[in-house]
Structure formats: C-alpha cells, structure tokens
Amino acid sequence: MPNPDLFIKQMQIGPMENFVYFIGSRSKKECAVVDCAWDAPAILKAAEDEGYKITNALVSHYHYDHTNALPELLKKLDIPVYVNKEEVPWMKGLAASNTRAVTSGDKLKIGDVEIRFIHTPGHTPGSHCFHVEDNLVSGDTLFINACGRTDLPGGDPAQLYESLGKLKKLDEKTVLYPGHNYAAQPTSTIGDEKHNNPFMQFASLDQFLNVFRR
DSSP states (O other), X not given: OOOTTEEEEEEEETXXXXXXXXXXXXXXXXXXXXXXXXXXXXXXXXXXXXXXXXXXXXXXXXXXXXXXXXXXXXXXXXXXXXXETTTGGGOOSXXXXXXXXXXXXXXXXXXXXXXXXXXXXXXXXXXXXXXXXXXXXXXXXXXXXXXXXXXXXXXXXXXXXXXXXXXXXXOTTOEEEOSBOOSSSSOEEHHHHHHHOGGGOOSSHHHHHHHHHO
16 A cells, blocks of 8 residues: 655756656655755755755765755755765765765665665666665666666676666566656656566576677
C-alpha cells in the first residue's frame, strides 16, 4: 500500500535535461533535494511553492551537471549533503561540515519516509541510487532504455554491469525516476526496464563489455 506521507516531485532543470527531485514527508512538510543542479533559486522557489522546507541534499554522483547549484544552495541553507563514501574524494568544494558519507544500505528518514542508499558504481566510483518505498531515483546509473556512460573519469563498465544486476533484483513494480529526461516519458518501472532495456538483457559480463569495447 502506498505510503500516504511520501512526497516525490520531479523537475527538469538546465540545458542537459537533468531531473532534480524532492523526496520528503507530507506531514512534516520537509524534503531532501536530489542532485541540486543548474538553478538554485528555481529549486528554492519550487520548494517554497510546494510549502516544503529543504532539510537535506542527496548527491547521486559527483558530475558537474548534477551538483553545480549545490554551492549556491548551501549559501542559503546550511544542510547536510549525503554522498556515497567512495564519491567523497571526487566532490570538490564541499565542506566537511556539510558532508555525510554513507554506504550501501544506510538509511535517511524524513517523517515516515525512509530513503535507502544503494551503491551502484560504474558510471562513477560512488554512484548510488535512492530507494524509497516502491520508487527508485537512479541518477545516471539506469535510464529508461539506456544506462550511464563509463568513459569518463572513474567509470567502469564491469562495475556498471554488476550494479544493473543489483537493480534488476528490485520488485518489478518499482517506479524508476532517472537522472535525465532522455526518453519519451519521464518515468518507467524496473519491470519494464528488465524486459525492454537492452543494457539489462545481457546474460554475461563478457557480452556486456563487448558493447563498451566497440
């Protein structure tokens, strides 16, 4: 049964079709902002318009297009920023006082809403996804009918294969919220991706790696 306290808002912001998210508690009117990028004033206004207070920031991975509005946001809000421990060395300019290093399986609770961190390296060493009830905010690990690239610093296709395998084990009804608006629709499900996403169809690591060697 859906959690009536759960609040999720998806917003497309910036020139690279990034999705920024709010995940929070309807009863407490508090939320975390996921991948604060491109336009901190617009993000702050969106929270204000919804009547929510931003109390945490979550970073799916260190890339500029997912973090470039975070410094400006932190000038306005002195809040903790949750980053996978493997990603901390790649984060530039994030004060230690704001940094909360987490690992796979750690949880953050906002009201009656529990966010579980799933480490999914491959796109970057510390990429992680946010599992909330029957929803998954996947950053650049898993897209609709695609997956994250591995040719940037810290990328590793073998790790990405293992990470996609981890996500395939989630309930097929889990709603997928990707990091970019790269498809005809803004959301999918794990079941749809298991059956339709070509990057989740490979039976072996060697088959998967052959695609990245081309």
